Structure formats: C-alpha cells, structure tokens
Amino acid sequence: MEERRLMKGNEAFGLAAILGGARYYFGYPITPQNEVTEFMSRELPNYGGFFLQAESELAAINMAYGASAAGGRVFISTSSPGLALMQEGLSGLASIEAPVVVLNVMRGGPGIGNIQPGQADYYQVTRGGGNGDYHLIVFAPASIQEAMDMIVEGFEIADRYTNPVLIAADGMLGQMMEPVTLPSMDKEYSLEKILKTKPWALTGHKNKRERNVIKSVYLKQELLEEHVLKIFEKYDKAVKELPSFEEVDLKDAEIVYVAFGTTSRMVKEAMELLKEKGVKTGLIRPKTLWPFPREAFDGIDKSTKMVVSCELSMGQMIDDVKLSLKGRLPVSLINRTGGMLLTPGEIVERTLKLL
Amino acid sequence: MRAIFEYTKGMRDQETHYCPGCTHGIAHRLIMEVLEEKGKLGEAIGISPVGCSILAHQYMDVDMVEAAHGRAPAVATGIKRVHPDAYVFTYQGDGDLASIGMAEIVHAALRGEKFCTFFINNAIYGMTGGQMAPTTLEGQKTTTTVMGRDPAVSGNPAVMCEMLSQLKGAVYVERVALNSPANIRKAKKAVSRAFEVQEKKLGFAFVEFLSICPINWGLAPSDAMKWLAENMMEVFPVKQFKNPLEVK
Numbered sequence: 001m002e003e004r005r006l007m008k009g010n011e012a013f014g015l016a017a018i019l020g021g022a023r024y025y026f027g028y029p030i031t032p033q034n035e036v037t038e039f040m041s042r043e044l045p046n047y048g049g050f051f052l053q054a055e056s057e058l059a060a061i062n063m064a065y066g067a068s069a070a071g072g073r074v075f076i077s078t079s080s081p082g083l084a085l086m087q088e089g090l091s092g093l094a095s096i097e098a099p100v101v102v103l104n105v106m107r108g109g110p111g112i113g114n115i116q117p118g119q120a121d122y123y124q125v126t127r128g129g130g131n132g133d134y135h136l137i138v139f140a141p142a143s144i145q146e147a148m149d150m151i152v153e154g155f156e157i158a159d160r161y162t163n164p165v166l167i168a169a170d171g172m173l174g175q176m177m178e179p180v181t182l183p184s185m186d187k188e189y190s191l192e193k194i195l196k197t198k199p200w201a202l203t204g205h206k207n208k209r210e211r212n213v214i215k216s217v218y219l220k221q222e223l224l225e226e227h228v229l230k231i232f233e234k235y236d237k238a239v240k241e242l243p244s245f246e247e248v249d250l251k252d253a254e255i256v257y258v259a260f261g262t263t264s265r266m267v268k269e270a271m272e273l274l275k276e277k278g279v280k281t282g283l284i285r286p287k288t289l290w291p292f293p294r295e296a297f298d299g300i301d302k303s304t305k306m307v308v309s310c311e312l313s314m315g316q317m318i319d320d321v322k323l324s325l326k327g328r329l330p331v332s333l334i335n336r337t338g339g340m341l342l343t344p345g346e347i348v349e350r351t352l353k354l355l
Numbered sequence: 356m357r358a359i360f361e362y363t364k365g366m367r368d369q370e371t372h373y374c375p376g377c378t379h380g381i382a383h384r385l386i387m388e389v390l391e392e393k394g395k396l397g398e399a400i401g402i403s404p405v406g407c408s409i410l411a412h413q414y415m416d417v418d419m420v421e422a423a424h425g426r427a428p429a430v431a432t433g434i435k436r437v438h439p440d441a442y443v444f445t446y447q448g449d450g451d452l453a454s455i456g457m458a459e460i461v462h463a464a465l466r467g468e469k470f471c472t473f474f475i476n477n478a479i480y481g482m483t484g485g486q487m488a489p490t491t492l493e494g495q496k497t498t499t500t501v502m503g504r505d506p507a508v509s510g511n512p513a514v515m516c517e518m519l520s521q522l523k524g525a526v527y528v529e530r531v532a533l534n535s536p537a538n539i540r541k542a543k544k545a546v547s548r549a550f551e552v553q554e555k556k557l558g559f560a561f562v563e564f565l566s567i568c569p570i571n572w573g574l575a576p577s578d579a580m581k582w583l584a585e586n587m588m589e590v591f592p593v594k595q596f597k598n599p600l601e602v603k
Binding site: 024026050052054055056058059060062063064065066067068069070071072074088089092096191202203204205206207208211212213214215216217 | 396397398399400402409410412416417418419420421422423426429430431432433434435436437438441442458459462
C-alpha cells in the first residue's frame with residue numbers, strides 16, 4: 001500500500017536513496033544538506049547499510065569510488081563548494097565507469113558564498129567540472145516528491161550507463177517540507193544479487209576468474225582516445241534516451257520561460273498573475289540538465305516572440321537555451337543570484353518591462 | 356628433483372617498467388608471496404597509487420584499482436565496507452601518501468581501518484623525475500631543491516611511522532628496509548604480520564619500506580643501497596613501533 005508522509009526535503013532525499021537500494025553513504029557536513037548526512041547516520045544501519053562520516057568531501061567521493069568499484073550501491077550528498085572538491089573523484093568515476101548517485105543541494109557562490117538556495121552550479125554540473133572528457137547525467141527536481149523519484153530512478157540509470165548521476169536540488173528544496181508518497185522498496189536487497197550484474201567489480205578473483213583491474217590511466221594516447229570514444233558511445237545513447245522536460249501552455253504563448261527546479265515554481269505562479277493581465281506565457285521546464293532537452297524547443301508556437309531564461313545565477317542555463325533555439329528567437333534573462341530568490345511578483349514586473 | 360624456489364604465483368610472468376636497481380619489484384614480490392603463502396590471492400584487493408607503481412596491477416595477480424593521487428586509503432575504506440572479509444591493501448609512495456594524501460592516511464589510521472598500507476619511502480618523487488618528496492632528507496639534492504633541502508625553506512622530512520604510531524587506530528606500525536637479504540627477510544615478516552592484523556580485524560596496519568631510487572638519486576644501485584643505510588636509516592630508524600599482542 002502507498003505510504004504518504006509529510007517530510008523535510010533533505011530527510012526525504014536520504015530515505016529515497018535507501019528505498020532505491022543504496023547501502024553505502026559517505027558524507028561530510030556542509031549546509032544546507034546536513035540533514036541528509038544526519039538522516040543517513042541514523043537510518044542506514046537499520047537497513048543493513050554502512051554510514052561513514054569522511055574527513056573531507058575529497059575523501060567522501062574517493063570512498064564512494066572504492067565502494068562503487070567493489071560493486072556496492074553508493075549514495076553521497078553535498079552542497080556547492082563540497083561538489084567542487086568532489087570533481088576529482090567524479091572525473092575518476094566517469095573514467096573507471098562506476099555508478100554512483102550524487103545529490104547536490106545547491107547554495108550561493110562563488111567561493112564560500114552563502115547557505116541560501118542557488119542555481120549557479122549549472123556550469124559545474126553540466127560542463128564536466130573535473131578534468132577531461134566526460135559528462136555527469138544530471139536531473140533537476142522541482143519538488144520533494146520529484147527528487148525522491150529521480151533519486152530512485154537515478155540508481156538504475158547510473159547502473160545502466162555505468163556513470164555518475166547527479167541530482168541538482170537546491171537549498172530551498174532541502175529545507176522545506178512537503179507531503180510525499182514513498183517510492184516502493186526492493187525488499188530482496190542482496191549484495192550477491194547485485195554483484196552478479198557487475199562482473200567488473202572488485203571482489204577478489206577467488207581463483208575462479210582472471211583478475212579484475214579497474215583503470216583510469218592509459219599512458220598510450222591511442223588507448224586513451226579509444227577509451228574516451230567508448231565512454232562517449234554511452235553519452236550518445238544518453239542524449240537519445242534521457243532528455244526529459246515538462247511543458248506548460250506553449251500554445252499561443254507570447255513569451256516562453258525556461259526554468260528548472262524551485263525557480264520553475266515561482267515562474268508558474270508568475271504565469272497565473274500575467275494571465276490575469278492578459279499576457280499569454282508558456283514554460284519549458286528541463287527535468288534533465290544533461291542531456292539538455294533540446295527537442296522541447298521544437299514545441300514553441302509561432303505566436304512566441306521571446307524566450308526568457310529564469311535562473312538563480314548570472315545566466316548559465318541560458319547558453320543551452322540559445323544552443324537549442326539556434327538563433328530562431330531572441331533570448332532574455334530574468335535572474336537573481338548570491339542566494340537571492342526570484343519572487344512571482346518580480347518575474348511579472350521584469351517580464352512587463354521586456355514587452 | 357625438488358624445486359627449492361619457484362616464481363611467486365601472485366606475480367604475473369611479465370617484465371616490469373621499473374628502472375634498473377629499483378626496489379619496487381622486491382616490495383611487490385614480498386606482498387604477493389605472503390598472500391600466496393596464506394592462500395589469499397583470491398581474496399585480495401589492491402589499490403595502486405599515482406606514482407611509479409600506478410601500474411602495479413600489471414604485475415600483481417589480484418583484483419586491483421587505480422586511485423587518484425593520495426586517495427588510496429579513502430578508496431580502500433570504501434572497498435572494505437563492501438567486502439569486510441577481503442584482504443585489502445594500499446601500495447603508496449612517499450609523495451602520494453605523505454604529501455597530497457596526508458589527510459587520507461591519517462584519518463584511515465584514526466578510524467582504525469581494517470586494511471594494510473604498504474608505504475614505499477625512497478625520499479624522492481620518482482615518476483615525475485626527481486623532485487623533493489615530503490621524506491627528502493635535509494641537504495638532499497633534488498630537482499626542486501638543487502642546493503639541497505633547506506628546512507628553513509622547505510621544512511623537514513615526514514616521519515610517518517613515528518606519527519601514525521601515536522594514533523590508537525593504527526595497531527601495527529613497522530619500518531623495514533629493502534637494502535640487504537637479511538632486511539628483506541624481516542620486511543617479509545612485517546608484511547605477514549600486517550595481513551594477520553587485518554585477518555584478525557584488529558585495526559590499521561602500516562609497513563614503511565625504506566627503498567632506493569638509483570636513477571633520480573644519481574647513484575649506481577649498489578651505491579644507492581649504501582646511501583640508504585648511511586643516510587636514511589638515521590632519520591628513519593628501522594624498527595617495530597607497534598605490534599598487537601594477538602600477533603607474534
């Protein structure tokens with residue numbers, strides 16, 4: 001039977017990871033995601049899992065690297081500056097083709113910044129962030145329920161693509177409470193069962209098979225190029241299979257907004273207010289930031305005169321919006337940054353000035 | 356006729372990429388011999404570091420993974436959580452372990468992680484071509500201390516056994532040297548004790564191998580062995596710092 005609960009975002013994210021089968025979590029305190037780490041320390045052992053507080057985000061991601069290489073289902077969480085420290089390990093995980101689900105509860109930056117919600121990690125999460133050629137598969141939830149569903153699905157996708165999956169939430173989603181329906185749990189969790197699906201995992205060869213070697217170094221340039229091309233075959237597949245978005249009222253819209261995460265909720269309220277003023281607007285909400293849902297922009301109506309990217313950053317996603325539109329329409333930006341939020345009222349006011 | 360010595364099963368039949376006179380080969384062999392004698396090659400999982408021994412998995416016939424620079428203890432921590440009964444070991448050089456990876460090794464020891472770390476101390480960065488290591492001796496010339504290491508400018512050598520043996524979680528700490536047959540036999544005993552500590556889940560086990568790097572030291576291998584005995588052993592005394600009662 002479906003179970004409904006009123007839950008705080010950060011605790012719900014942790015629960016989703018457990019229900020999705022994560023049994024290994026490595027965390028380091030950083031606001032505004034501390035409740036995830038605290039929740040996992042309390043709850044994960046009750047499900048037969050292992051919690052460990054690492055000495056740094058650098059150590060946490062490398063513990064995740066080890067546990068994933070050993071075949072475990074691994075979940076980690078952090079916030080923006082912590083994710084910057086994890087880039088080394090994320091590049092490594094993409095290189096060794098090991099799955100992991102990473103939750104980033106984004107805050108204001110650059111530098112230490114602050115602990116208010118932000119979306120200025122868009123480049124950091126969609127443009128690699130670490131060294132070399134690779135991508136993270138990035139989901140952007142707009143509600144606690146959607147975040148839970150994306151975390152559960154994220155484990156399957158990380159396994160299928162043997163690549164890190166990142167959930168780009170923000171401080172608002174982490175700190176607020178919403179009613180949620182709990183995802184169902186695979187009751188027959190067993191490491192042995194999981195290991196059967198991961199013949200590459202480190203288990204010790206038991207004198208029964210050739211040794212498994214998990215490599216990230218390819219000193220011969222021909223071999224490294226070959227390795228990168230192999231990884232990118234998966235990314236080509238991801239671009240075909242994974243892009244996901246929500247569209248709202250594109251028909252007859254004069255202005256189309258593009259917004260992800262909590263910002264899209266402010267935009268939806270602004271759209272109602274503008275409707276009362278006789279301004280027709282639509283919304284494209286990317287649910288995946290990488291691969292970016294470019295095909296969503298084919299659904300823009302002839303009535304549309306302008307596309308507006310709404311972001312809690314100085315304009316990062318706007319690059320992907322422009323790439324998707326290929327110059328067909330003018331693109332504007334309505335934004336706040338540094339932990340400041342866009343209110344529906346401000347969106348309405350700034351939209352009216354653009355008309 | 357009875358064979359009195361055979362090729363170690365844990366070592367793959369392959370030439371190594373190490374320089375002439377390098378002691379990595381000896382350290383590799385000792386670890387594999389001990390695992391073979393314990394019948395645990397099939398249970399072993401090794402972590403190779405950034406440094407000359409990044410390709411150790413080409414020679415050691417056990418499951419292995421490469422770690423980012425300095426992070427082998429964190430990677431081993433993750434592996435050991437998934438396979439608590441595996442024989443997990445990190446194999447790390449001085450730049451990897453005592454410089455960029457200082458936090459990871461200290462915290463693995465603080466937590467009493469139940470894996471073994473084999474630390475190759477040759478007082479220099481080998482793979483990158485002879486720069487100052489955290490274990491470079493005072494006055495020692497390297498490509499980044501061309502006048503010799505001056506403690507006023509670049510600090511003092513990291514004494515890892517002395518440091519780690521202060522920590523409760525590090526239950527077995529020993530420094531050995533690979534400069535003579537007698538010392539190599541002692542080193543093998545240390546490797547064996549380290550794995551016994553892990554087998555009995557007593558805590559963190561650490562073995563430091565004083566090693567040579569003839570190429571980057573600019574010495575012939577035999578002179579390098581002498582240099583190790585005359586210079587390194589004074590700063591890095593060969594001794595057992597800690598050994599639990601449960602291990603002989």
